[in-house]
Amino acid sequence: MSKVQAAITAVNGYVPEYVLTNKELESIVETTDEWITSRTGIKERRILKGEGLGTSDMAVHAVNGLLKKRGISAEDIELIIFCTTTPDMQFPASANILADKIGAVNAWGYDLQAACSGFIFGLATASQFIETGKHKNVLVIGGDKMSSIINYEDRTTCIIFGDGCGAVLLEANEEGNGIIDSLLHTDGSGRNHLNMKAGGSVNPASHETIDNHEHFVHQEGQAVFKFAVTNMANVAAEIMERNQLSSDDITWLVPHQANKRIIDATANRMGIGTEKVMINIEKYGNTTNGTIPLCLWEWESQLKKGDTLILAAFGGGFTWGSIYLKWAY
Numbered sequence: 261m262s263k264v265q266a267a268i269t270a271v272n273g274y275v276p277e278y279v280l281t282n283k284e285l286e287s288i289v290e291t292t293d294e295w296i297t298s299r300t301g302i303k304e305r306r307i308l309k310g311e312g313l314g315t316s317d318m319a320v321h322a323v324n325g326l327l328k329k330r331g332i333s334a335e336d337i338e339l340i341i342f343c344t345t346t347p348d349m350q351f352p353a354s355a356n357i358l359a360d361k362i363g364a365v366n367a368w369g370y371d372l373q374a375a376c377s378g379f380i381f382g383l384a385t386a387s388q389f390i391e392t393g394k395h396k397n398v399l400v401i402g403g404d405k406m407s408s409i410i411n412y413e414d415r416t417t418c419i420i421f422g423d424g425c426g427a428v429l430l431e432a433n434e435e436g437n438g439i440i441d442s443l444l445h446t447d448g449s450g451r452n453h454l455n456m457k458a459g460g461s462v463n464p465a466s467h468e469t470i471d472n473h474e475h476f477v478h479q480e481g482q483a484v485f486k487f488a489v490t491n492m493a494n495v496a497a498e499i500m501e502r503n504q505l506s507s508d509d510i511t512w513l514v515p516h517q518a519n520k521r522i523i524d525a526t527a528n529r530m531g532i533g534t535e536k537v538m539i540n541i542e543k544y545g546n547t548t549n550g551t552i553p554l555c556l557w558e559w560e561s562q563l564k565k566g567d568t569l570i571l572a573a574f575g576g577g578f579t580w581g582s583i584y585l586k587w588a589y
């Protein structure tokens with residue numbers, strides 16, 4: 261009997277309508293379009309506006325479209341893994357909220373927190389439930405409303421992040437396509453370089469934490485850049501090596517979109533040209549858990565059955581990882 265692998269069988273994405281351009285940011289903080297473009301590759305990002313809307317509301321759009329594409333109903337979903345750093349609430353999980361909003365009454369689910377590597381960690385986790393035969397239809401969501409934790413007076417972070425959400429469906433595949441390998445890492449000693457200082461059990465919300473702007477993303481950009489550029493490139497090269505893949509074997513690199521310079525370094529290390537790299541950072545910035553599924557969504561029409569994809573990400577924690585998969589449709 262051939263091996264059962266977990267394959268992506270549908271993908272969809274959602275980005276909010278509001279476009280926050282570099283030009284508009286020039287009127288909010290002391291920065292320039294030229295600085296942002298040359299240092300990060302970002303030109304604009306999307307912002308979710310509207311009272312009472314959270315990450316799950318973007319996921320509703322992404323998932324409803326995905327179900328329609330695949331021709332199944334929400335009741336067919338058995339498990340939802342919602343990868344996010346900006347859940348609707350501290351609890352209950354956004355996976356529960358989403359299940360209720362879309363009518364996935366037969367699903368159980370949970371949130372997965374691995375910052376910008378979340379979607380890769382989520383895919384690797386979800387694939388186990390398919391490979392073991394435990395579940396048939398598993399949804400993996402990657403999305404964030406980063407604007408809810410960004411200080412728009414901090415020019416070092418507000419230029420980078422945006423809002424958006426992508427979703428994939430995983431199903432069993434016995435044709436040799438799907439997720440073939442994953443390589444995942446965490447190093448908690450990096451926690452001080454990229455975090456949100458307050459709102460957790462160590463430092464609960466108080467007047468003081470609000471006055472000190474501790475409910476926003478804190479990032480030591482240069483330190484994070486150094487780790488990101490090395491580890492994302494290394495992990496992508498490592499997964500190629502252990503699967504005996506040469507640069508010619510790779511159809512697409514699907515990198516986390518944190519900084520164009522980090523993406524270029526990863527492609528370089530893998531020995532592949534930019535024509536094989538999915539890059540949309542100029543339009544959406546860093547949507548944290550959303551970047552990789554949003555790329556898959558945008559490039560879906562160019563993907564062919566059997567294409568070899570390497571996914572790679574780096575994020576707060578630190579966390580980093582890579583997935584090697586063969587496109588299944």
Ligand code: COA
Binds near residue numbers: 296416419481
């Ligand atoms: N506009 C203009 N100048 C800015 C600026 C902005 N938006 N933000 C920072 N600067 C200034 C700094 O104040 C500094 O000025 P100084 O030299 O007078 O002190 C100068 O630009 C250089 O700052 P630096 O932090 O060294 O810039 P950088 O080249 O490292 O770029 C980041 C900053 C944040 C874009 C970059 O460090 C980065 O992308 N880091 C990693 C991001 C990442 O991967 N995140 C997490 C993984 S998800």
